[in-house]
Amino acid sequence: MKKIALLFFVIGMIGCKSDPQSIFTLNGDLWDYDWANTQNHIAILMEEPEKTVIYVIDVEMGSILQTIDMSSYESIANISWTHDDKGLMFLVNDEDGYTSVALTFPIHDHQNIDTVGHLGVYHQTHVIDANSNYLGVLSSGEGHPDVTVYAKNKYDEELFNTDVYPGGIGLIDWVGDTLLVESDMRLDYGLNRADRDDRYIRENGEVDNDSAYEAYSNFIGPLESFSVFKIVPATQEAIRTDIDPFAWEPVSFDQAYKVRTKKVTDSEHQVTFQFVGLK
DSSP, rough: OOOOOOOOOOEEEEOOSSSSEEEEEEEEEEEEEOOSSSEEEEEEEESSSSEEEEEEEEEETTTEEEEOTTTTTTOOOOEEEESSSSSSEEEEEESSSEEEEEEEETOOOOOOOEEEEOOOOOOOOOEEEEOOOOEEEEEEETTEEEEEEEEETTTTTTTEEEOOOOOEEEEEETTEEEEEEESSOOOOOOSSSHHHHHHHHHOOOOOOOOOHHHHHHHHOOSSSEEEEEETTTTEEEEEEEOOOOOOOOBBOSSOOEEEEEEOTOOOTEEEEEEEEEEO
């Protein structure tokens, strides 16, 4: 799950499948959190007054496994578990400031930082999210967002990328090997503009006058609202769904837990962060 919240003092309530076991008080700003791919662990990225910290929490046991000081790295706004859950990934900029680099470190040896690949995307990268087989990256070159997907451990080779100009796109989450995104373009007609145009023309004829172009824009996009699409990397096809992007709730890998947040009413800088058992 990829969500940024600013200026929060966080109280985390960790619940097992029955009753909550612990309450955690985490100082600072909540930047991001991510469920592990193969176990009921969650990583939380916090910006504290004097340092950036990642907390690794075992939700079933209701305990903090690790507290990792990441102060030596600037501008970390997003984290993702590696495919095997042995480490975490985040993005930093090269010395030239243009290419983002994915880094990982073993959970039990967090001082060992390894470069796993130059993604080859513009430095305005917003979000990364990995599952067991793929890595999704949301980047915004020159203000135009798009999603790039890489195969596991092949971060220097793009598997495919979207082209949603002049529309928008957002990275939601992985569900198995299916990537959920939101967009105001008809991605089910093609992940890139050329494919969308080709299919539309085959089905509706040439777009060769103002009336035809208006009909094309009203159908292909940008549309008035965003829809959620399931992108299947194996076929590089998108399926339009009726999922409400505002109602999406990420869950643990085995669908045993979900996250529930609520602001504390007596302070604008507090929020309860609860893990709710679903089974």
